[in-house]
Amino acid sequence: xxxxxxxxxxxxxxxxxxxxxxxxxxxxxxxxxxxxxxxxxxxxxxxxxxxxxxxxxxxxxxxxxxxxxxxxxxxxxxxxxxxxxxxxxxxxxxxxxxxxxxxxxxxxxxxxxxxxxxxxxxxxxxxxxxxxxxxxxxxxxxxxxxxxxxxxxxxxxxxxxxxxxxxxx
Numbered sequence: 001x002x003x004x005x006x007x008x009x010x011x012x013x014x015x016x017x018x019x020x021x022x023x024x025x026x027x028x029x030x031x032x033x034x035x036x037x038x039x040x041x042x043x044x045x046x047x048x049x050x051x052x053x054x055x056x057x058x059x060x061x062x063x064x065x066x067x068x069x070x071x072x073x074x075x076x077x078x079x080x081x082x083x084x085x086x087x088x089x090x091x092x093x094x095x096x097x098x099x100x101x102x103x104x105x106x107x108x109x110x111x112x113x114x115x116x117x118x119x120x121x122x123x124x125x126x127x128x129x130x131x132x133x134x135x136x137x138x139x140x141x142x143x144x145x146x147x148x149x150x151x152x153x154x155x156x157x158x159x160x161x162x163x164x165x166x167x168x169x
Contacts, residue, residue: 006127008118009135013142017149019104019111020087025145026102027084030054035148036141038158039067042081060084064092069158095130097121113142 015022025031029040029052041051045061052058058081066077082091082099090102099119105112115138120130144155 004131006122006131007120008116009120009131011115011117011135011138011142013113013139013146014107014110015113015146015149016110018087019106021149022104022111022113022145023087023090024057025149026090027057027086028055029058035145035154035156037066038069039065041065058084069156070160070162072160095134098130098134113145115142 025035029042032040033054042058042062042064043049043051044059045063048063052062058064060081060083062081064077064079064081066079067073067075077094079093079095082093084090088104092100094100094117097119098117101116101118103114103116105114117130117134117138120126120134140155147153147155
C-alpha cells in the first residue's frame with residue numbers, strides 16, 4: 001500500500017460545457033456564489049477596500065474574502081489571486097499558505113476541471129484539515145458545479161443550523 005504524499009492532492013470532474021463558461025464560474029463573483037460560496041468579495045490591488053461588482057471579472061493580484069452557506073458569517077477565508085490565464089488556468093492562495101491551481105483540459109465533447117492544492121503542511125492536524133477536509137470539500141463543490149452547470153440543481157446546504165449533514169464529525 002502506498003502512503004499518500006500529504007503535501008498536495010488533485011481533484012477532477014468532467015463537465016459538459018465550454019472552457020470559458022467553466023472558467024467564468026470562478027472569475028465572476030455572482031457566478032462563484034451560484035455553486036460554491038454564499039458570499040465572494042474580491043478587492044483590486046489598487047483599491048483594496050472597495051469590492052469589485054458581483055458581475056465584474058476578477059483580476060490577477062486581487063485579494064478575496066469568501067464565506068460559505070451553512071456557516072456563521074464570522075467564518076471567512078482570505079486569499080490572493082496569483083494568476084489568471086483565460087480560459088484554462090487560475091492560481092490562488094487558499095488556507096493561508098496552500099496554493100491552488102485550476103486547469104481546464106479538453107476531453108471529447110466536454111472539459112476536465114482539474115484542481116491541485118499544494119504546500120499543505122504535513123503535521124497531523126494539517127493532514128486532516130487540509131488534505132482530507134479540503135479534498136473532500138473540493139470534490140463536493142466540483143460535483144455541485146457540474147450539477148449546476150448541467151442540470152441547474154444546487155446541492156448545497158444553506159441552513160447554518162444543519163451541520164455535518166454529508167459526513168459526521
